[in-house]
Amino acid sequence: MIYLARHGQTVFNAEGRMQGHLDSSLTALGQAQARAMGDLLAGLIETPAGWRLISSPLGRAQATARTIAARIGLTPEIDHRLIEVSFGAWDGRLRADLRAEFPEAFGAADWQFSAPGGDSYETVESRVADWLSELPPEPERRVIIVCHGGSGRVVRGAYLGLSRQETWAQDVPQDAVFRLLNGSSERIDCSSVAEA
Template sequence: MIILLRHGETFWNRERRIQGHTESDLTPLGLRQAEAMARLAADLVAREGGGWRLVASPIGRAQRTAEAVARATGLTVETDARLAEVCCGEWEGRLRAEVAEIHPERFATGEWFFGAPGGETFEDVHARAASWLADLPPESERRVIAVSHGVTGRLVRGAYAGLDRHATLAQDVPQDAIYRLQNGQIDRFDCEPVEPV
């Protein structure tokens, strides 16, 4: 079983600024989302017994979210670069609207995050996601909580379920829900509502 989370809201998420590998702190709402996801993850894993690992992207927003999960579960955070967000190259730090104005053809496809000069492709990130999944224990022995990102989390779920590119990228990327990947099935669990202050 894999319990998969996206990090909580960041200041750049709120500003609609392209993050990629660049750091952006969790907002107060993002911190509360991380705590809510952590409580839900702890509840789900407690039902399954011991032997769990907690693995996160090395990027700060995922690490902060993983720290909340670690507090809730008593697990230690391991880091795996394959769970990092898609690199958006020269576009990192820029507003989406600004880049969309300059490159409307790339944004029209709905796959703009793979179009940045110096950034990663769909195939690059899919290969990372598939490699991470392939290195896990067999399904019957798998007990992993993973903290990742919007795009990479989609590709982990897509690789797990054998989805095509379109179906993979059409998936939701909530910051107030977690996914359970088990026996070829993906189930979403929504957290308790967390209101902005």
């Protein structure tokens, strides 16, 4: 079983800014989302024994993973293959500005892969598939991962055997986790999130 969580809301998310391999801090809402995901996972996992918590190396994912870890009693690990899609020259840019500057790219469903110097879909899919291939088989697999909107979509798509279009059409909530089990994916929403 894999539980997949996206990091909580960041300053860049709130601003509508592309993050990619850049980083920004969790907002108060993002911190509350991380706590809510930790509470949800604590209720889903009876005992942490035998479970691993693996995070992308980026700070926003690590901050979320630390919050979850504190709630369920695990020590987070880092795997660079779970890192977010790089948007190259678009990292740090406002989406609205990019949409105005590159209207032809933004017409595509997976416009993020049009970024100059950014990752290709195939690159991300390859590294995620490599990571998945190293996991123990089900039912011995007990893994929680904290990653990103882009890389999380690709993890789910690779696990489910989805096409590129189907993979990129998936939702990327910051207040839910996905349970990947027996070749299927189930979204599990957190209880309402209140900023502290």
